[in-house]
Structures are given as structure tokens and as C-alpha cells.
Amino acid sequence: MSDHPLQGLQDPTDLGSNNTLTYDSRIIRCFFLAALSILIYDHLLTLGAEVKYIWSSKLRPGTCWFLAVRYLGLCASIAVCPYYFVDLDDEVCRWIAAPPA
Structure with missing residues (x-):
């Protein structure tokens, strides 16, 4: 028998122990928080330059695209935070996955 750490995970239906899942979840949360x-x-850091050069200039299509891309990414990342750091009920998860019609 091999001492390889992934030996027990050869079965695709076996996800490992609860300890492994908890550890992996913690790692994912740490990477998300770091990002x-x-x-x-x-x-x-760039807010001062942005106010000086972007917000004080004329509103052009390129400026609108810059602001949309910049703040859409920030808002989406902040909106995803509860899914990483709040423990949700199974019922709430089912409702999010398939909201009632």
C-alpha cells in the first residue's frame, strides 16, 4: 500500500473526511480574503489619482467603461463575501439555487 496522501481519494465519490473539507474550506476563505x-x-491607493484624472474630466465612453469595469469587480467581490464567511441554512442555500417562481 502506498503512503501517498491522495491514496484515499481515488474513488470519485469519496470526498474525504470532514476534517479535509473543513481544512480546504478554510484555505479557500483565506485566499479569497487575501485577494x-x-x-x-x-x-x-489609486483613489487620489482617479479623482484627479477620471472624476474631474469630461464623461466619455472610455471613462464610463473604466469606471464600470473597476467598480463592478469591487462590488461583485464584496457581494460574494457573505457566501464565504456566513454559514447559511440548507433551506437558504436551496432558495438561492432555485428561487420560488
């Missing part, structure tokens, strides 16, 4: 922190830090 969100860097994104917010970048927005705050």
Missing part, C-alpha cells in the same frame, strides 16, 4: 484585501488596497 479581496489586495483589491480594496489597490482601490484606496
